[in-house]
Amino acid sequence: MRDDIYIYIGKNASDPLIEYCKNHHLDKLMLVADDNTFAAAGKHLSEKLKAAGFDVKMSLLKGEEIVANEQYFVQVMLDTGNEERTFIAVGSGSLTDITRFVSFHTRSNFIAYPTAASVDGYTSAGAPSVIAGFKKTVYCQSPLGVFGDIDVLSAAPQRMSASGFGDMLGKYIALADWRLGKLLWGESHDEAISQRVRVAVDKCVERVHEISQASTEGIQALMDGLIESGLCMLDANNSRPASGAEHQISHHLEMKLLWQHKPAVLHGVKVGAASVICAGYYDKLRQISRAEAIKQLDRAQQPTREQYEQEIAQAYPGIEDKVLAEQEPFISLSEQGYRDLKQKIADNWAEIQAIAASVPSSQQMAEWLKQVGGETDLTALGFSSAEVKEAVDYSHLLRNRFNVDKLSHLCGINLK
Ligand SMILES: [Zn+2]
Structure with missing residues (x-):
């Protein structure tokens, strides 16, 4: 299964991402970001994807601390609406886990666009989540691909x-x-x-x-x-x-x-x-x-x-x-x-x-x-x-x- 995960860590990661989405006919995209990752990468990525002809929507998560919990799962689902889209997590651990969780439970595709070299869980199938106040790893899905832009990753705190x-x-x-x-x-x-x-x-x-x-x-x-x-x-x-x-x-x-x-x-x-x-x-x-x-x-x-x-x-x-x-x-x-x-x-x-x-x-x-x-x-x-x-x-x-x-x-x- 994991052989299918496309990995690109390098310069200008949006280019191979665009190519990947085109090759796999992933036309409708849903970016998930927070204020920090939107500024660091989401805005630029969204603009590039739109310029390349993709139908792009954005779920911008707000809050002091973004946690992979029910509140954020529901928000991403509401922002997406009842339509099929490929989810792209623009962020680090929690944002990726939220996106992993929602994409899996809506039978959607999922791509990781990490903004920090902070954890080793990007390719994981499990989403560490807080459900009813308890932390548990919910089995979801691995991403189709991980696209990390080295300039974005290097600029992370x-x-x-x-x-x-x-x-x-x-x-x-x-x-x-x-x-x-x-x-x-x-x-x-x-x-x-x-x-x-x-x-x-x-x-x-x-x-x-x-x-x-x-x-x-x-x-x-x-x-x-x-x-x-x-x-x-x-x-x-x-x-x-x-x-x-x-x-x-x-x-x-x-x-x-x-x-x-x-x-x-x-x-x-x-x-x-x-x-x-x-x-x-x-x-x-x-x-x-x-x-x-x-x-x-x-x-x-x-x-x-x-x-x-x-x-x-x-x-x-x-x-x-x-x-x-x-x-x-x-x-x-x-x-x-x-x-x-x-x-x-x-x-x-x-x-x-x-x-x-x-x-x-x-x-x-x-x-x-x-x-x-x-x-x-x-x-x-x-x-x-x-x-x-x-x-x-x-x-x-x-x-x-x-x-x-x-x-x-x-x-x-x-x-x-
Ligand atoms: Zn660890």
Whole structure:
């Protein structure tokens, strides 16, 4: 399916977009933008499309914070009216998700015209949405194409590029966590996809200086990396190649902001800062000898079902049942299964060390983030120390995945 996604990131992206629409007989278009993205790209694109003979309508979303929720879904539908049009999302994360959602539910075509290299989700089929106050990823559709104008992307606010870079740095953690998941929890793993993500993030890091300068070369490398990461998720059929413990910490904090009716913090900015924490776990892991690990494993006690229930009820009120169901494979691990898991960790300590060695140090990660103007500390993003501690302590419960923090929470390896 994803082979069909047409990708163009480069100069004058409106030209290949026009050609694409002509070739595919997409004559009636619906642009979705907000005030910022209209000024940055929507106005120019709309004029060019009209001059090229297309029938163009525009849904201009208003508000302090554009969220992929019912209010905006309905607004785009009302602006479109009862007619078939190809939707073009002119914007970054939320605008693209709103457009993805509405286009899918009206059986319409959808094209992404990103205005910032801020996330890796442009090619995704899922739309992270807020429905009745709860965040969930609604399965929708991938775009027919992604057309990114490098001059528009390079002119985006630096915090947007810092977010994209943070999302990319998280891949170092995600890839190592994925290998741990395969080794210790039998998760399916694809080495070729893993390598592709690794190459993508390494290329971004090589260009960290250019990204900090928002040069076209730097932003091109960043956007190419984000797109590749998105395609890898499509090829893997899940987010595992691009999302590990760092994304779970970020996801936890995202939910808390939503529940507290506080404004969102850019996804990749949180992921970047959370990656520094998780790189710290791998730092610590590298210092533990096999003999010491065995001592710690011997002391570890399997958490009881009651402990899981108590922690989940405390951290995730309102969605306890969902979290419990997700976590059930860990909760229902038998005593023998738990002993086997600990034995597996001891037996594979050299391999675990090799995985840990693939992760850059937390200090290095923090330096890269600082270089692009990203935050290295979640408390600097407005979260209290208690909120960060809660995210660090409980976010491993959000997924049935064996990430690095399971070594500590489940198996007693001291990573803090
Ligand atoms: Zn992400």
